Amino acid sequence: MFVPEGILCSKSHEYLLEGENGVFVVGLTDYAVEQLGDIVFVELPEIGSEFAKGEVFATVESVKAASEIYMPAGGKIVEINEKIVENPEILNESPYEEGWLVKIEGENIHADSGDLLEYNDYKEEIE
Numbered sequence: 001m002f003v004p005e006g007i008l009c010s011k012s013h014e015y016l017l018e019g020e021n022g023v024f025v026v027g028l029t030d031y032a033v034e035q036l037g038d039i040v041f042v043e044l045p046e047i048g049s050e051f052a053k054g055e056v057f058a059t060v061e062s063v064k065a066a067s068e069i070y071m072p073a074g075g076k077i078v079e080i081n082e083k084i085v086e087n088p089e090i091l092n093e094s095p096y097e098e099g100w101l102v103k104i105e106g107e108n109i110h111a112d113s114g115d116l117l118e119y120n121d122y123k124e125e126i127e
Helices: 030-036 082-086 109-115 119-126
Strands: 014-018 024-028 039-043 056-062 066-070 075-080 102-105
Touching: 024 030, 030 119, 039 082
Parallel strands: none
Antiparallel strands: 014 024, 024 102, 039 056, 056 066, 075 102
């Protein structure tokens, strides 16, 4: 599976990836998606909503369970992935490339991301 370089992961299995122009991509790690199983429903916040680090910002339902998704760093929602709302299975197929959840921007994202793990460290932590 393709994992973008520079991705940071939380212990609650969300990821944060710095994009262009100070916008960050937030999504679920491949491990989280694998644990959930077949995803059948995704509920995302409205553009313009603001969330603090650790706040619940989305809900994902699979055939196994519903899970709350936590913001890995505080910020304002500037874009949501409409494709996964309509086709939640995209998350199972491509959590990093097509299955991202939201894009955020904010002044404290770098400070908030200090306790996030680089992907290889995250993988070691969950094994």
